[in-house]
Amino acid sequence: MPAQSEEITREIPQENHLAAYLEVLRSQRQLSQHTLDSYLLDLRELMKLAAEAGQTELLTLSTHHIRRFAAQMHARGQNARSIARKLSSWRGYYRWLSETHELAANPVEGVRAPKKNKPLPKALGADDAVRLVAHRGSDQATPLANRAMFELLYSSGLRVSELVNLDVAAVSEAGYSSPGWVDMTEAEVHVTGKGGKPRIVPVGKPALAALADWLAIRTTLVKTDPHPLFLTERGTRISARLIQLRLKAHAQSLDIPANVHPHMLRHSFASHVLQSSGDLRAVQEMLGHSSIAATQVYTSLDFQHLAKVYDQTHPRAKK
Known part of the structure; x- marks a missing residue:
């Protein structure tokens, strides 16, 4: 900023700058009072952070300061969405200052909020997962189908779409080639995953x-289509939605405290195998992930398990 302009700005109290900016937002952009109050709170937080850094004038802040402030807010537990909103408020204020007070550069330009943390996939505890899939109802068709489907989802980490597309045989007598089937002799399930990618996953003895x-x-339910492995009472291929409804109702009947859905069994499979083996690459292959980056989220679940064990057992852990 030129020296003359710098002297002029110092003569104008910082509060006057804020008031003038908010008036522009109110009159020209016609923002509500609630929104204006939010802008003011964001700018006052900037002033507070600047004061903590020994910078009393917002006009003297650099990009380095703004990046440090964003990091401080993140370290204090503010979420990425909140930080992004504050940076946007600050950016707008400096843009106005550069237009009205010959500010050399906008220190907020190019500064981004920390990346939003992706929520960890929810997995059942091992005891709840086993109780859910091992529970045996009656010997009627629907309970037997449910148990076989739930066991297979947890045993092999299948997507519900992969389970729905399973057939009783790899190739039918009419030459129909199946996208997926279970080889009972070899104890493995063949599926076609995302992008038409085939894979083979082991199947456990209970499944x-x-x-x-x-x-x-x-066979008592087969009517017009002999191919589907899992059928409804009407003899049609079961749908993903019906599996979701059946699994949720089954979990509720067992008082399992979670909103259980088929993908949760896939997450449970992955996290429990990883906890037992520590073999991330094997879990990647069994889940059918094209990149190991997609599988690495389960290392966080594994750490949560370790942290829970530590907190419950270590004498020096925080209670």
């Missing part, structure tokens, strides 16, 4: 036993 019980009664 195989549940499937055998279901297959013994499945």
Whole structure:
């Protein structure tokens, strides 16, 4: 800023700058009083941070200061959305200052808020997951189908869409080639995942036993389409939505304290295998993730498990 302009700005109290800016927002942009109050709070926080840094004049702040302020807000627990909003408020204020007071540069330009933390996928505890899938109802068709589906979702970490598309055989007598099937002899399930990517995943013994019980009664439901592995009472291929509804109702009947859905069983499979093996690459392959970056979120779940164990058992942990 030129020396003459700098002297003029110093003669104008900072509060006058704020008042003038808010008046522009009110008269020209016709913002509500609630929005104006929010802008004022954001700018007062900037003044407070600047004072803590020994900078009493907002006009003297640099990009370095703004980046440091954003980092401080993040370290104090403010979320990324809130920080992004404040940076936007500050950016607008400096843009106005540069137009009215010959500010050399806008120190907020190019400064971004910290990345938003992606919520961790919700997984059931191992005890709840086993209780959910192992519970045996009656020997009627629907409970048997449910148990086989739930066991398979948890046993092999399948997407619900992959489960729905499973057939009883790889190739039918008519030459129909299936996108997915269970090989009971080899204890593995063949599926076609996202992007048409095929993969093979092991199937555990409890899931195989549940499937055998279901297959013994499945033939009584076959009507027009002989291919689907899982059928409704009407003999049609089961839908993802119906599986969601059945799983949620089953979890509620067992008083499992979670809004259980099929993808939660996939998350539970991944986190429990990772906790036991520590083999991230194997989990990636079984989930069918094209990039290991997509699988690394489960390392956070694994750490949560370790942290919980630590807090419950270590003598020096915070209670």
